[in-house]
Amino acid sequence: xxxxxxxxxxxxxxxxxxxxxxxxxxxxxxxxxxxxxxxxxxxxxxxxxxxxxxxxxxxxxxxxxxxxxxxxxxxxxxxxxxxxxxxxxxxxxxxxxxxxxxxxxxxxxxxxxxxxxxxxxxxxxxxxxxxxxxxxxxxxxxxxxxxx
Numbered sequence: 001x002x003x004x005x006x007x008x009x010x011x012x013x014x015x016x017x018x019x020x021x022x023x024x025x026x027x028x029x030x031x032x033x034x035x036x037x038x039x040x041x042x043x044x045x046x047x048x049x050x051x052x053x054x055x056x057x058x059x060x061x062x063x064x065x066x067x068x069x070x071x072x073x074x075x076x077x078x079x080x081x082x083x084x085x086x087x088x089x090x091x092x093x094x095x096x097x098x099x100x101x102x103x104x105x106x107x108x109x110x111x112x113x114x115x116x117x118x119x120x121x122x123x124x125x126x127x128x129x130x131x132x133x134x135x136x137x138x139x140x141x142x143x144x145x146x147x148x
Contacts, residue, residue: 021117022113022114022116022117022118022120022121023111023112023113023114023117024111024112024113024114024138024139024142025109025110025111025112026109026110026139026142026143026146026148027104027106027107027108027109027110027146028107028108028109028110028145028146028147028148029107029108030107030108030146030147031108032069032101032103032108034147035101035108035110035145035146035147036071036101036145038144038145038146038147039073039099039101039110039141039142039144039145040073041144042140042141042144042145043073043075043141045144046137046140046141047077048075048076048077049075049076049077049078049096050073050074050075051074051075051076051096052073052074053071053072053073053074054071054072054074055070055071056070056071056072057069057070057071068102068103068104069101069102069103070100070101070102070103071100071101071102072098072099072100073098073099073100073101074096074097074098075096075097075098075099076095076096076097080130080134081095081096081097083127083129084118084122084124084127084129087122087124087126087127087129088122088123088124088127090122091118091122091124093122094113094118094121094122097112097113097138098112098113099111099112099138099141099142099145100112101145108146110142110145110146112138112142114135115131115134115135115138116131116135119131
């Protein structure tokens, strides 16, 4: 009974995390273009640097393949990322931060890596890092982009 209640709570949570992969996600019923624009605005308003946007669907079209609209936003703040890389150089594999916006059969999905997962992946437990604050910023960006 407790497991069923917990499952229901997790299924209805506004931000969900894949059980074992550290992938957070949030869905939006809004149009892809609006979610894309709101994410760009939210990144700018948070004072983060948008370094690149990879348009995977456009890349697929160049080789005569197809994907639904799918973009990876690469952004960050060196004041936050640098201490993570100072703690463990392998963090450079996962930084700067990334957020994927993709169209699914159910709407538009935003996905990103949990900073807690990245800390575990890169063995950052010995470092004092603002993981909760980073998680909050990422969730806030996704919420703003989703129109919530």
